[in-house]
Amino acid sequence: TPLHGFLEKLPKCEHHIHLEGALSPSLLFQLASRNQITLPQDDDAFSSHESLLARYAQFSSLDDFLHYYFIGMSVLVLEEDFEALAWDYFQHASADGVHHAEVFFDPQAHTARGISYTTVLTGFSAARSRAERELGISTELICCFLRHLPAPECLATFELEDVQASYASGFIKGIGLDSNELGFPPHLFEEMYQKAGKLGLRRTAHAGEEGPASFIASALETLGVERIDHGIRLVEDVELMRKVVASGTMLTTCPMSNVVLRCVESVKEVPIRKFLDAGVKFSINSDDPAYFGGYILDNYCAVHEAHDLTIEDWERICKHSIEGSWCNEARKNELS
Numbered sequence: 001t002p003l004h005g006f007l008e009k010l011p012k013c014e015h016h017i018h019l020e021g022a023l024s025p026s027l028l029f030q031l032a033s034r035n036q037i038t039l040p041q042d043d044d045a046f047s048s049h050e051s052l053l054a055r056y057a058q059f060s061s062l063d064d065f066l067h068y069y070f071i072g073m074s075v076l077v078l079e080e081d082f083e084a085l086a087w088d089y090f091q092h093a094s095a096d097g098v099h100h101a102e103v104f105f106d107p108q109a110h111t112a113r114g115i116s117y118t119t120v121l122t123g124f125s126a127a128r129s130r131a132e133r134e135l136g137i138s139t140e141l142i143c144c145f146l147r148h149l150p151a152p153e154c155l156a157t158f159e160l161e162d163v164q165a166s167y168a169s170g171f172i173k174g175i176g177l178d179s180n181e182l183g184f185p186p187h188l189f190e191e192m193y194q195k196a197g198k199l200g201l202r203r204t205a206h207a208g209e210e211g212p213a214s215f216i217a218s219a220l221e222t223l224g225v226e227r228i229d230h231g232i233r234l235v236e237d238v239e240l241m242r243k244v245v246a247s248g249t250m251l252t253t254c255p256m257s258n259v260v261l262r263c264v265e266s267v268k269e270v271p272i273r274k275f276l277d278a279g280v281k282f283s284i285n286s287d288d289p290a291y292f293g294g295y296i297l298d299n300y301c302a303v304h305e306a307h308d309l310t311i312e313d314w315e316r317i318c319k320h321s322i323e324g325s326w327c328n329e330a331r332k333n334e335l336s
Ligand code: ES4
Pocket: 018, 021, 062, 069, 178, 179, 180, 206, 209, 257, 287, 288
């Protein structure tokens, strides 16, 4: 890309990255061996780094990806494993020009395996401190709930003593909703989101990735979210798009993810130009960088190649990424 140097230097904010999705095949195999975790022996994909990466290049849907995502994270056991995972991501992000990162994690995917929430949080917190200290990047944690699980189970996790303690102590900035979208509409999680709002937590949810635009409307109306993760199907409802513009809601788009999971055929089909023309705020993000073939700069470059943006377009995207961040005003000023 002719603007590669420019895109690299742009001060970026990332708002849509699942730390468990930053698990590289090399860290996966290393931790599997150290923690004596047996990977599926009936799936040839796990026979080598190369075959695993080759399988990742052939995902057929979000559901197909999630199968590998949940197996992959089964190698994370000790506090230091979670620290290594997050530190690996923060180093990549910093090298790509990220100055501020708000990262998702899936506590239920770990507590369901007998790993305590405190183990997960302590590991991630250590990596955050190190990133702030050694890389100078600011970070926030967003606690995501798995929508394919029954809503009462999500609520029970939300209300666990150590989870509530992490909200009260300011370790967690907000909550999100991820995993399989189709069949699991936002309104099922209304009670949990209402409680989160009362605790002063920021709220976002994946919507309009594989699911219809009506899920975006329902996330805004029933969950009170301030951001929408993905949201590419917003273009299917022009009236709703006007409402999103009026409210200033930011979408956290993930172009390479959308292509790899076959939500769109190519990055050209991600409605970047429509969003820019309509005044929809969005940031550009990596989602699950170790699974989708690229970190944030690769996503910026892919968008540039597909949509041929101007320097002014990029400056606007970066401005919106700062405005849509959940850091304090002082930090926003430093980022500007
Ligand atoms: C995810 Cl791409 C995507 N969509 C929904 N949930 C997820 N969890 C991790 N990556």
